[in-house]
Amino acid sequence: MKWHGPSFRTTVVRLALIYISLFTVSTSVLFVSAYVLTLRAVDAGTDELMESQLQGLSEQYSVLGLRGLAAVIRERSQSLDRSRAVYLLADSTLHPIVGNLNAWPQLSQQRGKWFEFSVQVSTVKGMEQHPVRAALVMLPDDYRLLIGTDVIERSRLATVMQRAGALALVLIVLIGAAIAIWMNRRLLNQVQAIASAGQDIANGDFARRLPISGSGDELDELATGLNALLERIEQLTLALRFVIDGTAHDLRGPLNRLRMRLERLQDTVTSPAREQIDATLQDADTILHTLEALLRIAQAQSGSSGTEMASLNLGPLAHEVAELYAPLAEENGISLDATQLVTGAIMANRQLLAHAIANLLDNAVKYTPAGGHIRISVSEQDTTVTLQVADDGPGIPAVDRDRVLQRFVRLDSAQAEPGSGLGLSLVAAVCRFHHAQLSLQDAAPGLQVALYFPRTRSR
Amino acid sequence: MNILIIEDDLEAAALLQRTLHEHGYELAHAADGREGMERALQGKWDLIIADRMLPSMDGLSIVERLRSQGNRTPILILSALGNVDDRVRGLKAGGDDYLTKPYAFAELLARVEALLRRGQAEPASSQLSDCGVTIDLLARSVERDGKAVQLTAREFDVLVFLMRHARQVVTRKMLLEQVWDLHFDPQTNVIDVHMSRLRQALDRGASHALIHTVRGTGYMFGEQPL
Secondary structure (H helix, E strand, O other): OOOOHHHHHHHHHHHHHHHHHHHHHHHHHHHHHHHHHHHHHHHHHHHHHHHHHHHHHHHHHHHHHHHHHHHHHHHHOOOOOOOOEEEEEEOOOOOEEEEOOOOOOOOOEEEOOEEEEEEEEEEOOEEEEEEEEEEEEEOHHHOEEEEEEEOHHHHHHHHHHHHHHHHHHHHHHHHHHHHHHHHHHHHHHHHHHHHHHHHHHHOOOOOOOOOOOOOOOHHHHHHHHHHHHHHHHHHHHHHHHHHHHHHHHHHHHHHHHHHHHHHHHHOOOOOOHHHHHHHHHHHHHHHHHHHHHHHHHHHHHOOOOOOOOEEEEHHHHHHHHHHHHHHHHHHOOOEEEEEEEOOOEEEEOHHHHHHHHHHHHHHHHHHOOOOOEEEEEEEEOOOEEEEEEEEOOOOOOHHHOOHHHOOOOOOHHHOOOOOOOOHHHHHHHHHHHOOOEEEEEEOOOOEEEEEEEEOOOOO | OEEEEEOOOHHHHHHHHHHHHHOOOEEEEEOOHHHHHHHHHHOOOOEEEEEOOOOOOOHHHHHHHHHHOOOOOOEEEEEOOOOOOHHHHHHHOOOOEEEEOOOOHHHHHHHHHHHHHHHOOOOOOOEEEEOOEEEEOOOOEEEEOOEEEOOOHHHHHHHHHHHHOOOOOEEHHHHHHHOOOOOOOOOOOHHHHHHHHHHHHHHOOOOOOOEEEEOOOEEEEOOOOO
């Protein structure tokens, strides 16, 4: 059977894609959870610190009052470039009283009990926006206290982790793809070596074996198993050829002597013994004829040794055989059209092919009534060369078309015609020998036999 | 005419010898390859009939050996192998004709005669002339008694073959093999139709037929039937 490369390649690519996405997804899950857990731990630390601050300041307030609280805050709050802690005490009009923020910030974003906003911080690199997490405490008389933390380190950590994650992901995809390509190429090479060996074997090179890489992998195991099978096939084929050649030889010898003796007897006797001998000779020739046909079919079928292929033009050969049958067709009142014959270069065995074409024309002439038409044509397509023999005789019913290609099958309607019933079987065997497709079609009315040969590319 | 038969099937060889002897040939027989080779080199033969498969040295090797030594004796190879390309191989080795067993005596005799006559072949010429028929091989034209005869290309080839073997039996198989280069038996006798057409064309307006049917065997070109 023909090896279909592309479909396998897509399978391999699909497998590679599946592996890469599995890698990607699992790495992403791992990374995202690490990211979330880390940030959560950092936040928990910050929050704990602020909670304790809050608690401390609340205690200060309850002991020392607003004034005392302001004093503590003044003491604690330093410029933001040196401290992470943010303090701001404001009155009911949001006017700052004390703290290290110049103005009351927009408290629009709230997450849980924490507000988030950003402040301007002057650093060695210049002014920077820093995010702040803060808690708001309402004091009596509508005073309010904001206690927060500059969380720039947290957001830096988040950025670094995001970048690292993205980079890791890209690397994983690239490395995964590279490994997938390498492994697939190895696998593909191995499979293709097996496939091409298989193709050669199918084409009749029965001594060929599948390659074994020596790595002992599953493909090697498969190839070893198949090689054992091939060994067996080769033995059977050789045995078959031996039987074919042996049968040919062992039957021809005795048949030869039988024929010779009968021929020598022929002239020594008179009627009625003479008629008996004549009839016996005819039977011997019929046996011989059938034997020849069977042997030829067997030879074509087993790709027997000594049956060679050469490049040949189908059109001129069809013309020659048509020319051989033209007078016979005309004698029977049948027109034989052999005008549509292109060159049709193929690899073929001339004798086998000529025999097959002759059988097709023989059948056509036999089954086409007087006044009928037979057309033999050779045409070229992209990859095939087609030989067609069409007649407008009775044709073959669709249900019988497969059956007539088998050996010795003659349709009931054809029983009256002389012939061994091996004509089409030989055509079928010759087609197999040439890797040609044989198809029986309805010529409406009549039978059309089409042979599709692989075309030889001109170099 | 001396013929050497190299054949290991003793009974077949005896039957063959007897028949050929009755047709006026002198015969010798060798039963295996080596002996056959020796006798082929020692004697002066007009024809060698060699079986393809022989003990000690096969028929093809004998043919090849003889040819490589410059021996040009016509050789007819007999074979019990019927593979499609065996014939080609036999002729390539240097055989002059190839016949698959079993064969009819008439077929064998026709080929023996053709091979023997070829030994004394006419000088190469662009013209063939016999029994009032003249063929110009270059112009591919035919005249009978001075009048042009119209033939198809294939009929022309058949007539040339018949005239080259004038007064010899030419079998249907010989025609198929040597004019058509086809080496199988067609299911229907297609040759006879070709022959009757050739006859019609050749005998039109003539007083007598020049192509005669040899019953059960083939045809013969000449003034008189056999």
